Amino acid sequence: MAVSAQSSEFGPHEGDREFSxxxxxxxxxxxxxxxxxxxGDLGWYLRDDVVAGVRQSLNYADIEGEGVSDDFWNGSTRGYMDYQFLQDRARPFVGASLGGIYGDGVKDSAFAGLETGIKYYVQTKTYFLARAEYQFLFSDTDEATDAFQDDGIWAYTVGLGYNF
Structure with a gap:
């Protein structure tokens, strides 16, 4: 019983928010x-184990191609929903996102993605975050199926978060 009481002290509850x-x-x-x-992520817990939110990224890119090498700035904005397993300090999760990418050196387009990762609570409301996303880019729905295999990118994230 003591282990259960200790693990319930860590992490979010339905109605809480998170920022990372x-x-x-x-x-x-x-x-x-x-x-x-x-x-940066801002999310809302729909249940103790389900979070939905919005994510904003700002990136510096080094693009190399056929005879081209250049530096660019770009960004992406997306909505996400994740399901977290376990109710302990370590909380693995899986989820999906949908949004858009824009800026220098990229074709403004929509993308959808699958993600997985882990949150590890170092204090009752503060966690380390590690996430990997596979995002496939498309300009219209006809391109979505081909884009999953041809135009996908991997995105990796490591950071800190807080529930409030």
């Missing part, structure tokens, strides 16, 4: 081009 600030990086399928930046 993270460092992020991404690369194309072949690891030829990449970017790094910052990401």
């Amino acid at each position: 600030l993270s460092g992020t990086g991404s690369n194309d399928r072949d690891f030829n081009s990449g970017s790094f930046g910052v990401t």
